[in-house]
Structure formats: C-alpha cells, structure tokens
Amino acid sequence: MTNEKHQQVFEVLDRLSIPYTVIYHPPTxxxxxxxxxxxxxxxxxxKNLFFRNHKGNRHYLVLFDCRYQLGIHELEKRLKQGKLSFASPExxxxxxxxxxxSVSPFGLINDKEQHVHVFIDENLLKAPRLSFHPNDNTASxxxxxxxxxxxxxxxxxxxxxxxxxxTTENTDNEDNVEKTNPIS
Structure with missing residues (x-):
C-alpha cells in the first residue's frame, strides 16, 4: 500500500528517529x-491550506484543526500578509x-528553496498528537x-x-471561524 510519496515521508521521519502511526485507506x-x-x-x-499572496511571489501553508473553518477575510486579517488566494495546482x-x-506539511520536504512559510494555529500546541496525509491522500x-x-x-x-x-468565540459571521461537527 505504500507508494513513492508515502515512502519519501517515512524515510525522512525514520532518519530523524520520529515515531509515527500510519493507516491506509481509499483516496480521501x-x-x-x-x-x-x-x-x-x-x-x-x-486541515492544510496552500495560499499565495496577491502578487504571487509568496506562498503560505496554513495548518489548523479540521473541526474549524476559517473565512479567507478573517485569515487575511490574522496572517497580516495582504490579500490571499488559493494557490494553483501548478x-x-x-x-x-x-x-x-493531498496538501500536507510533509510537502515541505520538496521545497528545497524554503519558499513556503507555514502558519500554524497555536491551539494545535495543546494536542499531544497531530495527523496529516503523508503527501498522498491514500494514507494518514x-x-x-x-x-x-x-x-x-x-x-x-x-x-x-x-x-x-x-475556541471560545461563537459567531454566525461567515467571515469568521466556524466550528464544524466532524463525526456524529
């Protein structure tokens, strides 16, 4: 079930002596x-979102708890990087x-020029463990x-x-963060 993209991530984590748990599943x-x-x-x-600035000369990977959704206008205010848009597949x-x-912070392995800046919600620091795709959405x-x-x-x-x-705010404004119910 392991493919080349998974293997690349596993090799880096193994080289760093970082333990991980992996599950395989259909594409998600x-x-x-x-x-x-x-x-x-x-x-x-x-949740991992890949953005670019208005000029297209800066790129950002934004990581946050998947139970929340961030409106792009609120994100622009919080990141203070100007107007953002989703980066193209290219x-x-x-x-x-x-x-x-398949967006994942493990894609940084391929960013040899360190072009991408990562913004991480500080609430994730409270979690003992985090989960991501290993650069392909057929495993986590x-x-x-x-x-x-x-x-x-x-x-x-x-x-x-x-x-x-x-995490304490409760709002109906679509430009602000909204909590979603991941699993009933």
Missing part, C-alpha cells in the same frame, strides 16, 4: 471523507510537489506534536504559531 480528497478513517487515530486532524506542484486533495499518519515541530525545524522553512481562531 476532502476532510469529510478522511474523517471516516481518522476516527481510529488518537490525534487532532489538521504552484502547489512546483513548491510542495503535491496535488490538490499520526505524529507527536513535539516531533512534528522537530520535523519542521529540519525543513529550513519559516513557521509561525499564532491564534487563527478563538
């Missing part, structure tokens, strides 16, 4: 589909070596949060922890 291009399989992983499941391939539906892996930070340190990419949403 959306969070809703992935949640059916993630229920067996004891971790916070992350940009995603160029900078992360990934395709839509769970990793200790401290080990994930160790992995980030080895990439050379800049990263910033900041509050992307307030």
């Amino acid at each position: 291009p959306t969070i809703e589909e992935a949640l059916l399989y993630w229920k067996d992983l004891d971790s916070v499941h992350c 940009r995603m391939q160029k900078h992360l070596g990934l395709k839509p539906g 892996l769970s990793i200790a949060t401290t080990d994930f930070i160790r992995f980030l340190d080895t990439t050379g990419n800049g990263y910033t922890f900041l509050p992307l949403y307030d």
